[in-house]
Amino acid sequence: MFLARRNLFQDKTRLALSIGGVALAVMLILIMDGFLAGMNRQITSYLDHSEGSIIVAQKGISNLLGATSLLPPRIESDAEAVDGVSEAIPILSQFIILDLHEKKQPVYLIGYDTEQGGGPWEIAEGRAPQTDDEVILDRVLAQRHDLALDDHIEVMGREFTIVGLSKGTTSWMTSFLFMRKSAAESLLRAPGAVSFLLVEPVSGQEGSEVVNRLNDIEGVNVLTKDEMKVNDIKLFARIFSAPLRLMIAIAFLVGIMVVGLVIYTATIERQREYGVLKAIGSSNRVLYGVVTAQALFASLAGSLTGILFAYGAADLIMALRPQFLIVFNPADMAWALAAGLGMALAAALFPARVIAGLAPAEVFRK
DSSP: OHHHHHHHHTSHHHHHHHHHHHHHHHHHHHHHHHHHHHHHHHHTHHHHHSSOSEEEEETTOOOSSSSOOOOOTTHHHHHHTSTTEEEEEEEEEEEEEEEETTEEEEEEEEEEBTTTBOSOSOEEEEOOOOSTTEEEEEHHHHHHTTOOTTOEEEETTEEEEEEEEESSOBOSSOEEEEEEHHHHHHHTTOTTOOSEEEEEEOTTOOHHHHHHHHTTSTTEEEEEHHHHHHHHHHHHHHHHHHHHHHHHHHHHHHHHHHHHHHHHHHHHHTHHHHHHHHHTTOOHHHHHHHHHHHHHHHHHHHHHHHHHHHHHHHHHHHHHOTTOOOOOOHHHHHHHHHHHHHHHHHHHHHHHHHHHTOOHHHHHHO
Protein backbone atom coordinates (compact mmCIF):
# COMPACT_ATOMS: atom_id res chain seq x y z
CA MET A 1 0.00 0.00 0.00
CA PHE A 2 2.89 2.36 0.76
CA LEU A 3 4.45 1.75 -2.64
CA ALA A 4 1.09 2.12 -4.39
CA ARG A 5 0.39 5.42 -2.64
CA ARG A 6 3.90 6.70 -3.42
CA ASN A 7 3.61 5.83 -7.08
CA LEU A 8 0.22 7.51 -7.41
CA PHE A 9 1.08 10.73 -5.59
CA GLN A 10 4.49 11.08 -7.24
CA ASP A 11 2.75 12.97 -10.05
CA LYS A 12 -0.29 14.68 -8.56
CA THR A 13 -1.33 16.29 -11.84
CA ARG A 14 -1.51 12.94 -13.57
CA LEU A 15 -3.46 11.50 -10.64
CA ALA A 16 -5.93 14.39 -10.77
CA LEU A 17 -6.43 13.86 -14.50
CA SER A 18 -6.99 10.15 -13.90
CA ILE A 19 -9.61 10.79 -11.22
CA GLY A 20 -11.22 13.45 -13.40
CA GLY A 21 -11.39 11.13 -16.40
CA VAL A 22 -13.08 8.40 -14.39
CA ALA A 23 -15.40 10.96 -12.79
CA LEU A 24 -16.57 12.20 -16.18
CA ALA A 25 -17.06 8.64 -17.42
CA VAL A 26 -19.10 7.70 -14.33
CA MET A 27 -21.09 10.94 -14.59
CA LEU A 28 -21.97 10.14 -18.20
CA ILE A 29 -22.99 6.59 -17.23
CA LEU A 30 -25.27 7.87 -14.45
CA ILE A 31 -26.76 10.69 -16.55
CA MET A 32 -27.58 8.34 -19.43
CA ASP A 33 -29.02 5.72 -17.08
CA GLY A 34 -30.98 8.37 -15.18
CA PHE A 35 -32.32 9.83 -18.41
CA LEU A 36 -33.51 6.38 -19.48
CA ALA A 37 -35.24 5.88 -16.11
CA GLY A 38 -36.80 9.34 -16.34
CA MET A 39 -37.99 8.67 -19.88
CA ASN A 40 -39.71 5.47 -18.73
CA ARG A 41 -41.38 7.35 -15.89
CA GLN A 42 -42.62 10.06 -18.25
CA ILE A 43 -43.98 7.47 -20.69
CA THR A 44 -46.13 5.90 -17.97
CA SER A 45 -46.99 9.10 -16.08
CA TYR A 46 -50.64 9.16 -17.13
CA LEU A 47 -51.23 5.50 -16.28
CA ASP A 48 -49.33 5.92 -13.00
CA HIS A 49 -51.74 8.62 -11.86
CA SER A 50 -55.03 7.82 -13.58
CA GLU A 51 -57.97 6.06 -11.99
CA GLY A 52 -58.60 2.34 -12.30
CA SER A 53 -56.31 -0.67 -12.47
CA ILE A 54 -57.67 -2.13 -15.73
CA ILE A 55 -57.64 -0.58 -19.20
CA VAL A 56 -60.18 -1.44 -21.88
CA ALA A 57 -58.97 -0.70 -25.42
CA GLN A 58 -60.09 -1.47 -28.93
CA LYS A 59 -59.49 -5.03 -30.07
CA GLY A 60 -55.91 -5.39 -31.30
CA ILE A 61 -54.69 -2.33 -29.37
CA SER A 62 -52.28 -2.93 -26.48
CA ASN A 63 -50.79 0.56 -25.97
CA LEU A 64 -52.19 3.77 -24.58
CA LEU A 65 -49.83 6.21 -26.28
CA GLY A 66 -48.83 4.20 -29.31
CA ALA A 67 -52.09 3.71 -31.19
CA THR A 68 -55.50 5.19 -31.89
CA SER A 69 -58.27 3.30 -30.15
CA LEU A 70 -62.01 3.50 -30.78
CA LEU A 71 -64.26 1.37 -28.59
CA PRO A 72 -67.68 -0.02 -29.64
CA PRO A 73 -70.81 2.04 -28.91
CA ARG A 74 -72.34 1.74 -25.43
CA ILE A 75 -69.07 0.35 -24.12
CA GLU A 76 -69.33 2.26 -20.84
CA SER A 77 -72.70 0.73 -19.89
CA ASP A 78 -71.60 -2.72 -21.12
CA ALA A 79 -68.48 -2.60 -18.98
CA GLU A 80 -70.29 -1.37 -15.88
CA ALA A 81 -72.73 -4.26 -16.27
CA VAL A 82 -69.90 -6.79 -15.95
CA ASP A 83 -69.75 -8.53 -12.59
CA GLY A 84 -66.94 -7.18 -10.43
CA VAL A 85 -66.71 -3.75 -12.07
CA SER A 86 -67.07 -0.83 -9.69
CA GLU A 87 -66.53 2.05 -12.12
CA ALA A 88 -65.68 2.57 -15.79
CA ILE A 89 -64.27 6.00 -16.70
CA PRO A 90 -64.25 6.90 -20.41
CA ILE A 91 -61.60 9.04 -22.09
CA LEU A 92 -61.18 10.16 -25.68
CA SER A 93 -57.55 10.55 -26.72
CA GLN A 94 -55.58 11.43 -29.82
CA PHE A 95 -52.11 12.65 -30.76
CA ILE A 96 -52.39 16.09 -32.37
CA ILE A 97 -50.01 18.84 -33.47
CA LEU A 98 -50.21 22.37 -32.10
CA ASP A 99 -48.77 25.35 -33.93
CA LEU A 100 -47.22 27.48 -31.18
CA HIS A 101 -45.26 30.53 -32.29
CA GLU A 102 -44.64 28.97 -35.69
CA LYS A 103 -43.28 25.80 -34.09
CA LYS A 104 -44.91 22.41 -34.41
CA GLN A 105 -45.52 20.85 -31.01
CA PRO A 106 -46.89 17.30 -30.67
CA VAL A 107 -49.29 16.86 -27.75
CA TYR A 108 -51.43 14.02 -26.49
CA LEU A 109 -55.00 15.26 -26.24
CA ILE A 110 -57.21 13.71 -23.57
CA GLY A 111 -60.89 14.46 -23.36
CA TYR A 112 -62.30 13.53 -19.97
CA ASP A 113 -65.38 13.88 -17.84
CA THR A 114 -64.52 16.39 -15.12
CA GLU A 115 -66.85 14.66 -12.67
CA GLN A 116 -65.75 11.07 -13.32
CA GLY A 117 -62.00 11.62 -13.68
CA GLY A 118 -59.31 10.75 -16.17
CA GLY A 119 -57.89 14.25 -16.35
CA PRO A 120 -54.76 15.88 -14.92
CA TRP A 121 -53.67 14.59 -11.52
CA GLU A 122 -52.22 17.92 -10.38
CA ILE A 123 -53.26 21.40 -11.50
CA ALA A 124 -50.43 23.78 -10.57
CA GLU A 125 -52.37 26.90 -11.52
CA GLY A 126 -55.94 27.65 -12.47
CA ARG A 127 -58.85 25.22 -12.53
CA ALA A 128 -60.51 22.42 -14.47
CA PRO A 129 -62.34 23.32 -17.72
CA GLN A 130 -66.01 24.13 -17.21
CA THR A 131 -67.02 24.79 -20.83
CA ASP A 132 -66.14 23.27 -24.17
CA ASP A 133 -63.85 26.15 -25.15
CA GLU A 134 -61.46 25.75 -22.20
CA VAL A 135 -58.34 23.59 -21.86
CA ILE A 136 -55.62 22.66 -19.40
CA LEU A 137 -52.12 22.97 -20.83
CA ASP A 138 -48.94 21.48 -19.42
CA ARG A 139 -47.08 24.05 -17.31
CA VAL A 140 -43.64 23.36 -18.85
CA LEU A 141 -45.00 23.62 -22.38
CA ALA A 142 -46.72 26.88 -21.44
CA GLN A 143 -43.48 28.32 -20.04
CA ARG A 144 -41.53 27.35 -23.14
CA HIS A 145 -43.97 29.27 -25.33
CA ASP A 146 -44.70 32.18 -22.95
CA LEU A 147 -48.30 31.13 -22.43
CA ALA A 148 -50.27 31.86 -19.26
CA LEU A 149 -53.76 31.53 -17.84
CA ASP A 150 -56.47 33.20 -19.94
CA ASP A 151 -54.29 33.11 -23.06
CA HIS A 152 -55.78 31.60 -26.21
CA ILE A 153 -54.40 28.76 -28.31
CA GLU A 154 -55.62 27.20 -31.51
CA VAL A 155 -56.32 23.47 -31.46
CA MET A 156 -57.20 21.88 -34.81
CA GLY A 157 -58.65 25.10 -36.13
CA ARG A 158 -60.61 26.04 -32.99
CA GLU A 159 -59.70 28.60 -30.37
CA PHE A 160 -59.52 27.57 -26.72
CA THR A 161 -58.81 29.49 -23.52
CA ILE A 162 -56.15 28.20 -21.14
CA VAL A 163 -57.82 27.95 -17.72
CA GLY A 164 -55.38 25.58 -16.02
CA LEU A 165 -51.72 24.56 -16.04
CA SER A 166 -50.97 20.96 -15.14
CA LYS A 167 -47.84 19.68 -13.42
CA GLY A 168 -45.91 16.49 -14.22
CA THR A 169 -47.57 16.09 -17.61
CA THR A 170 -44.65 16.69 -19.95
CA SER A 171 -41.78 14.78 -21.45
CA TRP A 172 -39.04 15.48 -23.96
CA MET A 173 -41.21 13.75 -26.58
CA THR A 174 -44.65 15.26 -25.99
CA SER A 175 -46.95 16.91 -23.46
CA PHE A 176 -50.54 16.34 -22.37
CA LEU A 177 -53.43 18.63 -23.24
CA PHE A 178 -56.71 18.17 -21.36
CA MET A 179 -60.24 19.29 -22.23
CA ARG A 180 -63.80 18.18 -21.54
CA LYS A 181 -64.75 14.97 -23.32
CA SER A 182 -67.65 16.69 -25.07
CA ALA A 183 -65.20 19.26 -26.45
CA ALA A 184 -62.89 16.50 -27.70
CA GLU A 185 -65.82 14.73 -29.37
CA SER A 186 -66.74 17.91 -31.22
CA LEU A 187 -63.11 18.66 -32.11
CA LEU A 188 -62.48 15.15 -33.47
CA ARG A 189 -65.93 14.97 -35.05
CA ALA A 190 -66.69 11.79 -33.14
CA PRO A 191 -69.82 12.24 -31.00
CA GLY A 192 -70.05 9.71 -28.20
CA ALA A 193 -66.66 8.21 -29.07
CA VAL A 194 -64.54 6.51 -26.39
CA SER A 195 -60.87 5.61 -26.82
CA PHE A 196 -60.23 3.84 -23.53
CA LEU A 197 -62.05 2.88 -20.35
CA LEU A 198 -60.30 3.18 -17.00
CA VAL A 199 -61.92 0.40 -15.00
CA GLU A 200 -61.81 -0.02 -11.23
CA PRO A 201 -62.80 -3.48 -9.90
CA VAL A 202 -65.00 -3.88 -6.86
CA SER A 203 -62.97 -3.87 -3.66
CA GLY A 204 -61.69 -7.37 -2.92
CA GLN A 205 -62.44 -8.59 -6.43
CA GLU A 206 -59.61 -10.42 -8.21
CA GLY A 207 -58.43 -8.21 -11.06
CA SER A 208 -57.58 -11.10 -13.41
CA GLU A 209 -61.15 -12.41 -13.16
CA VAL A 210 -62.57 -9.01 -14.07
CA VAL A 211 -60.16 -8.81 -17.02
CA ASN A 212 -61.41 -12.17 -18.31
CA ARG A 213 -65.07 -11.11 -18.01
CA LEU A 214 -64.44 -7.79 -19.75
CA ASN A 215 -62.68 -9.59 -22.59
CA ASP A 216 -65.96 -11.33 -23.34
CA ILE A 217 -67.28 -8.01 -24.66
CA GLU A 218 -67.00 -7.99 -28.44
CA GLY A 219 -64.44 -5.70 -30.06
CA VAL A 220 -62.25 -4.98 -27.00
CA ASN A 221 -58.83 -5.84 -25.65
CA VAL A 222 -58.51 -5.67 -21.87
CA LEU A 223 -55.21 -5.37 -20.03
CA THR A 224 -54.14 -4.53 -16.53
CA LYS A 225 -52.60 -1.11 -16.10
CA ASP A 226 -49.20 -2.67 -15.40
CA GLU A 227 -49.34 -4.65 -18.65
CA MET A 228 -50.15 -1.54 -20.66
CA LYS A 229 -47.33 0.41 -19.00
CA VAL A 230 -44.87 -2.32 -19.98
CA ASN A 231 -46.18 -2.23 -23.55
CA ASP A 232 -45.80 1.56 -23.78
CA ILE A 233 -42.25 1.40 -22.46
CA LYS A 234 -41.34 -1.35 -24.91
CA LEU A 235 -42.81 0.63 -27.79
CA PHE A 236 -41.17 3.98 -27.10
CA ALA A 237 -38.10 3.27 -24.99
CA ARG A 238 -36.68 0.57 -27.26
CA ILE A 239 -36.15 3.20 -29.94
CA PHE A 240 -33.85 5.20 -27.68
CA SER A 241 -32.55 2.69 -25.14
CA ALA A 242 -30.08 1.06 -27.56
CA PRO A 243 -28.18 4.31 -28.36
CA LEU A 244 -28.19 5.29 -24.69
CA ARG A 245 -26.84 1.93 -23.59
CA LEU A 246 -24.18 2.14 -26.31
CA MET A 247 -23.09 5.50 -24.88
CA ILE A 248 -22.96 3.94 -21.40
CA ALA A 249 -20.70 1.16 -22.71
CA ILE A 250 -18.46 3.72 -24.44
CA ALA A 251 -18.18 5.74 -21.23
CA PHE A 252 -17.20 2.59 -19.34
CA LEU A 253 -14.47 1.83 -21.91
CA VAL A 254 -13.20 5.41 -21.70
CA GLY A 255 -12.87 5.06 -17.93
CA ILE A 256 -10.90 1.81 -18.34
CA MET A 257 -8.55 3.42 -20.85
CA VAL A 258 -7.95 6.50 -18.69
CA VAL A 259 -7.12 4.51 -15.57
CA GLY A 260 -5.17 1.90 -17.54
CA LEU A 261 -3.04 4.54 -19.25
CA VAL A 262 -2.20 6.26 -15.95
CA ILE A 263 -1.34 3.05 -14.11
CA TYR A 264 0.54 1.65 -17.12
CA THR A 265 2.66 4.82 -17.34
CA ALA A 266 3.36 4.78 -13.62
CA THR A 267 4.43 1.12 -13.87
CA ILE A 268 6.70 1.63 -16.88
CA GLU A 269 8.41 4.59 -15.21
CA ARG A 270 9.21 2.45 -12.17
CA GLN A 271 10.35 -0.75 -13.82
CA ARG A 272 13.65 -0.56 -11.94
CA GLU A 273 11.90 -0.45 -8.55
CA TYR A 274 9.71 -3.41 -9.50
CA GLY A 275 12.78 -5.25 -10.76
CA VAL A 276 14.51 -4.70 -7.42
CA LEU A 277 11.46 -6.02 -5.57
CA LYS A 278 11.42 -9.13 -7.77
CA ALA A 279 15.16 -9.59 -7.28
CA ILE A 280 14.84 -9.60 -3.47
CA GLY A 281 12.09 -12.19 -3.58
CA SER A 282 8.78 -10.36 -4.04
CA SER A 283 6.31 -12.52 -5.89
CA ASN A 284 4.26 -11.39 -8.84
CA ARG A 285 1.21 -11.65 -6.59
CA VAL A 286 2.57 -8.90 -4.33
CA LEU A 287 3.41 -6.68 -7.27
CA TYR A 288 0.01 -7.28 -8.81
CA GLY A 289 -1.46 -6.10 -5.50
CA VAL A 290 0.49 -2.83 -5.78
CA VAL A 291 -0.79 -2.21 -9.31
CA THR A 292 -4.36 -3.16 -8.41
CA ALA A 293 -4.33 -0.90 -5.33
CA GLN A 294 -3.30 2.03 -7.51
CA ALA A 295 -6.06 1.33 -10.00
CA LEU A 296 -8.66 0.86 -7.24
CA PHE A 297 -7.81 4.15 -5.59
CA ALA A 298 -7.96 6.14 -8.83
CA SER A 299 -11.17 4.44 -9.98
CA LEU A 300 -13.09 4.60 -6.72
CA ALA A 301 -12.05 8.21 -6.07
CA GLY A 302 -13.18 9.03 -9.59
CA SER A 303 -16.46 7.15 -9.10
CA LEU A 304 -17.34 9.09 -5.95
CA THR A 305 -16.46 12.35 -7.65
CA GLY A 306 -18.51 11.28 -10.68
CA ILE A 307 -21.57 10.68 -8.50
CA LEU A 308 -21.35 14.25 -7.20
CA PHE A 309 -20.86 15.56 -10.75
CA ALA A 310 -23.88 13.56 -11.94
CA TYR A 311 -26.21 15.07 -9.34
CA GLY A 312 -25.00 18.57 -10.17
CA ALA A 313 -25.28 18.02 -13.92
CA ALA A 314 -28.77 16.51 -13.58
CA ASP A 315 -30.03 19.50 -11.59
CA LEU A 316 -28.55 21.87 -14.16
CA ILE A 317 -30.06 20.00 -17.14
CA MET A 318 -33.54 19.84 -15.57
CA ALA A 319 -33.36 23.52 -14.60
CA LEU A 320 -32.45 24.58 -18.14
CA ARG A 321 -34.62 21.99 -19.92
CA PRO A 322 -37.46 20.96 -17.56
CA GLN A 323 -38.98 18.68 -20.22
CA PHE A 324 -36.12 16.28 -19.51
CA LEU A 325 -36.42 14.14 -16.40
CA ILE A 326 -33.34 12.48 -14.91
CA VAL A 327 -34.04 9.97 -12.15
CA PHE A 328 -31.39 8.44 -9.90
CA ASN A 329 -32.22 5.38 -7.83
CA PRO A 330 -30.18 4.17 -4.83
CA ALA A 331 -29.16 1.19 -6.94
CA ASP A 332 -27.57 3.59 -9.43
CA MET A 333 -25.02 4.67 -6.83
CA ALA A 334 -24.06 1.06 -6.17
CA TRP A 335 -23.85 0.54 -9.92
CA ALA A 336 -21.51 3.56 -10.24
CA LEU A 337 -19.18 2.19 -7.59
CA ALA A 338 -19.33 -1.23 -9.22
CA ALA A 339 -18.47 0.39 -12.55
CA GLY A 340 -15.46 2.04 -10.89
CA LEU A 341 -14.37 -1.30 -9.47
CA GLY A 342 -14.77 -2.89 -12.90
CA MET A 343 -12.69 -0.11 -14.46
CA ALA A 344 -9.96 -0.66 -11.87
CA LEU A 345 -9.77 -4.42 -12.36
CA ALA A 346 -9.79 -4.11 -16.15
CA ALA A 347 -7.24 -1.29 -16.14
CA ALA A 348 -4.91 -3.26 -13.86
CA LEU A 349 -4.56 -5.99 -16.50
CA PHE A 350 -2.37 -3.84 -18.76
CA PRO A 351 0.44 -2.98 -16.31
CA ALA A 352 0.16 -6.44 -14.72
CA ARG A 353 1.30 -7.95 -18.02
CA VAL A 354 4.37 -5.68 -17.91
CA ILE A 355 5.26 -6.85 -14.41
CA ALA A 356 4.67 -10.49 -15.26
CA GLY A 357 7.24 -10.35 -18.06
CA LEU A 358 9.73 -8.26 -16.12
CA ALA A 359 13.19 -9.84 -15.70
CA PRO A 360 15.25 -8.24 -12.89
CA ALA A 361 18.56 -8.93 -14.67
CA GLU A 362 17.46 -7.04 -17.77
CA VAL A 363 16.33 -4.10 -15.67
CA PHE A 364 19.74 -3.86 -13.99
CA ARG A 365 21.53 -4.01 -17.35
CA LYS A 366 19.59 -0.95 -18.45
